[in-house]
Amino acid sequence: MLLGAGVLVAVGAVGVTVALWPVGDTGPDTGSDTASTGAARSSDIPGATASAPDAARAPSVAAPSSTAPSRVYPLSRTPRTIPAVREHTPARGPGWRPASTARVVVTAGALADEGKLLAGELKMTYGGTAGARAGDVQLKLDRGQANKGAESYTLTVTNRRVTVAAPAEAGVFYGTRTLKQEVTGGSTAPEGVVRDRPAKERRGLMLDIARKHFTAGWIEDRIRELGDLKFNELGLHFSDDQGFRIASDSHPEVVSQQHLTKAEVRRILALAASRHITVVPEIDSPGHLGAVLAAHPDLQLTNAQGVAARGAIDISKPESAKIVDDLLNEYADLFPGASWHLGGDEYRALTVSSPAASYPQLAAAATEKYGSGAGVSDLATGWLNDRAATVRAHDRTAVRAWNDGFYQSSSVQPDKSIQVAYWTGKEIGARQPAGYLSAGRKVVNYNDEYLYYVLGQPNTFVYPTGERIYKQWTPRVLRGSSAVSSTYDDQILGGVFAVWCDLAGSQTQAQVAAGIRMPLRATVQKLWDPRTQPSLSWNRFKTLADRLD
Numbered sequence: 001m002l003l004g005a006g007v008l009v010a011v012g013a014v015g016v017t018v019a020l021w022p023v024g025d026t027g028p029d030t031g032s033d034t035a036s037t038g039a040a041r042s043s044d045i046p047g048a049t050a051s052a053p054d055a056a057r058a059p060s061v062a063a064p065s066s067t068a069p070s071r072v073y074p075l076s077r078t079p080r081t082i083p084a085v086r087e088h089t090p091a092r093g094p095g096w097r098p099a100s101t102a103r104v105v106v107t108a109g110a111l112a113d114e115g116k117l118l119a120g121e122l123k124m125t126y127g128g129t130a131g132a133r134a135g136d137v138q139l140k141l142d143r144g145q146a147n148k149g150a151e152s153y154t155l156t157v158t159n160r161r162v163t164v165a166a167p168a169e170a171g172v173f174y175g176t177r178t179l180k181q182e183v184t185g186g187s188t189a190p191e192g193v194v195r196d197r198p199a200k201e202r203r204g205l206m207l208d209i210a211r212k213h214f215t216a217g218w219i220e221d222r223i224r225e226l227g228d229l230k231f232n233e234l235g236l237h238f239s240d241d242q243g244f245r246i247a248s249d250s251h252p253e254v255v256s257q258q259h260l261t262k263a264e265v266r267r268i269l270a271l272a273a274s275r276h277i278t279v280v281p282e283i284d285s286p287g288h289l290g291a292v293l294a295a296h297p298d299l300q301l302t303n304a305q306g307v308a309a310r311g312a313i314d315i316s317k318p319e320s321a322k323i324v325d326d327l328l329n330e331y332a333d334l335f336p337g338a339s340w341h342l343g344g345d346e347y348r349a350l351t352v353s354s355p356a357a358s359y360p361q362l363a364a365a366a367t368e369k370y371g372s373g374a375g376v377s378d379l380a381t382g383w384l385n386d387r388a389a390t391v392r393a394h395d396r397t398a399v400r401a402w403n404d405g406f407y408q409s410s411s412v413q414p415d416k417s418i419q420v421a422y423w424t425g426k427e428i429g430a431r432q433p434a435g436y437l438s439a440g441r442k443v444v445n446y447n448d449e450y451l452y453y454v455l456g457q458p459n460t461f462v463y464p465t466g467e468r469i470y471k472q473w474t475p476r477v478l479r480g481s482s483a484v485s486s487t488y489d490d491q492i493l494g495g496v497f498a499v500w501c502d503l504a505g506s507q508t509q510a511q512v513a514a515g516i517r518m519p520l521r522a523t524v525q526k527l528w529d530p531r532t533q534p535s536l537s538w539n540r541f542k543t544l545a546d547r548l549d
Helices: 052-057 109-121 145-148 168-184 214-230 261-276 290-295 318-334 360-370 376-392 432-438 468-473 484-490 509-527 538-548
Strands: 007-012 015-020 087-090 103-106 137-141 153-158 162-166 191-195 201-210 234-237 278-285 300-302 308-313 340-342 398-402 419-422 443-446 452-454 491-499
Touching: 103 109, 109 162, 109 168, 137 168, 162 168, 168 191, 168 214, 191 261, 201 214, 201 278, 201 509, 214 234, 214 261, 234 340, 234 491, 261 278, 261 318, 261 376, 278 318, 290 308, 290 318, 318 376, 340 376, 360 376, 376 398, 398 468, 419 432, 419 468, 432 443, 452 509, 468 509, 484 491, 491 509, 509 538
Parallel strands: 103 137, 137 162, 201 234, 201 491, 234 278, 278 340, 340 398, 398 419, 419 443, 443 491, 452 491
Antiparallel strands: 007 015, 087 191, 153 162, 153 191, 300 308
């Protein structure tokens, strides 16, 4: 019988056994998706028959007496987190809750940032490298787990303490995110061991801060949100036709009135680094350079009739390469990391029926550089390769470009190491994703059918919903709603949810944050967990998100 929340009394011939759920638990769970740390099972009741696995796990308990009831803990349940943990080994015990008298301690000074952050979040004391004691959380590096990946971790709750261990700092950080979610709202971290790791290495949000100015504070709030959700990438598309939004020393004339200062960018980068998030900058070229060209109209691409091609730079002019390389070199010194996005999409010279006739200067430059038979697409591909070489000189080893910057018609081939940022199948001469994958290229999924949040919903775009992503999208769904073969899974590095600000005034910053909240959570669930169908229903997932926020 039940004598109040959390107390189960079983009456047998020899006495009474009282089973107490850990603090914060709610007792038996009648729904398969409900978050809980456990419930009493038949094997917990004296006189009931235990299954073989339960009997093996259950501790021996002395026969209860009427004057000294014994305490029996139910087998813990898998914690409910976003993204879901990959594996949990249950155990019996009280679980763990933070207390102001307890500490977060670390085994290496390199984990001080993670330790101090968690201690502050849970209102605990940071104890440095002191030894762990009852009630403490210990963070430690364990190189023996390296075969699971740098972002893997184990989280062990036993004997009224917590240990988070991982082969690298990033994994330790993700373990602390899981623990933080487990105890949200006064809940209890369940007894047992979590073993967790991401399915995909790239898990990102991209912000178009060129068309719409976002404040540094708003971007920092998104970084905190991304970190708690175990995203590891933030893309900043900061140059386009409508604006150039980061201060420049080499070309201050191209910078928009509303922009981020370099001090603000450094603050953003420092916060991102503390959350193990790589910031991926993008200066799109040779198209989408309208803000640069407004200050340098002599570099604007014009057709045979003298009509300017909006946003397009004339790649037949050496001065065009120089100004773009000046900017690439400058910002490569500002942004750390191995990743860079070159853009390469929607070059207007290659969206007309006859590029050579419309832009004879480009055709002539192609022939001069690559010989007879070369065309405008060859010149554009050469431009992409040259810009890749510029950023590689700054140790950028993970360089990507939009898929419509790869041209089937060109004999000059894009450098093999340039990753494909696949977003559309609507461009002229569109290629199926398998065309890139079968050629051995690595791909990052930006599928515009699911992952494009375009302000104002122009053309055929509609705001994506978390539910649709959660139910239908996977990293292998690169174009439309069809998945590519699982044989290509290892070449798909991950996915990025993209915010584009085509109609910048359509939403405020607060509306954007609210609009992308559930799509972000659904996206990371699919990037972290390899299962096509998550274990929770959408409604329960949404309820969980509301509880954790």
